[in-house]
Amino acid sequence: MAINATQALTAREERAWDGYRRMQSLLSSQLNRQLIQETGLSDADYAILSALLTAPDHRLRGMALRCEVQWEKSRLSHHLGRMQTRGLVLREDCLEDSRGAVFRLTEAGRAAVEAATDDRVAAVRTYLLDLLTPEQLDALTEISGAVLARLAQDDPHRRAVAELARGV
Amino acid sequence: MAINATQALTAREERAWDGYRRMQSLLSSQLNRQLIQETGLSDADYAILSALLTAPDHRLRGMALRCEVQWEKSRLSHHLGRMQTRGLVLREDCLEDSRGAVFRLTEAGRAAVEAATDDRVAAVRTYLLDLLTPEQLDALTEISGAVLARLAQDDPHRRAVAELARGV
DNA sequence: GCGTTATGGTTGACGCGTCAACCGTGTCTT
């Protein structure tokens, strides 16, 4: 039918893909729902806040933050806007570059992340890490390394990040 | 600080979780974006349509469809509504149960999925399957099996599906 | 039969994520 027919999936590949697909979808919704229920913070909130938490002085350029969480810039802008109205984060002008913006963790934001960290780690343990053998942990690391490297290949902007993650 | 402090992540666990998190987020957005660009169908559309495609007579009860894709019922309802206005799918009344609804693939819908299938498989190969060794494929299958089993434990409704996936 | 509860499905509101367009500022070229 098609001129450039792709090789169909083998049974082995089919199992792996199907499993990954299901796991991906259910796991992320489970983790997100649970985090929201227990802490009022979404996965997205948590990503931003913990990036800010580890930053010096709890402040980060928008650019740096974007590089950290790997989001589209408009998504970041929208989300930071909402987080600002919720009092988790504060926007300040950037001195070095008048185009830029600097975002700072508020006291409430700091408290929220710190309160959420334990829940987050516990959930990740419960639904992923504690279920795996050390070999499976390593396999997961290798697999994601390979996939991230491939993704970076298509998007040069992502390359540095992927290499950083692999310890290059 | 906290009374019930969770065991912190080891370096090994940290690597695995961080890798998975990054892979998950970038891979799914890459696959979804690519599918939409090349075929006009989102991941969600594709899931629904391919479920209908494999169903006898290309028709499925809403309930069965929901069980297949594992969505919230309101999500399914909303999405099917949109797909209906796009002419991909048709809603009919259910004879056996007057509460129920039956959804049928339109001709356009059938054509759209079939046209998309190759792109989908190719993308999954490019960004995941072709990057992995057979052992890594199996590891992925085992990992997702373990995670899905754990998730099913919390949600009895999901149990049957998970067991089905493991071939029990 | 009749009231109660469970089930299949829809609706509306609201926050989220993406795209494309835009704005102001820095940078590069000549």
Add this chain to the structure above:
DNA sequence: AAGACACGGTTGACGCGTCAACCATAACGC
């Protein structure tokens, strides 16, 4: 110095996903 271009960030529109409330019908208990 002037124009062109790149860059950091914002905005608006729109489709998506979730939650809670709802409606109609079916199934159950008495």
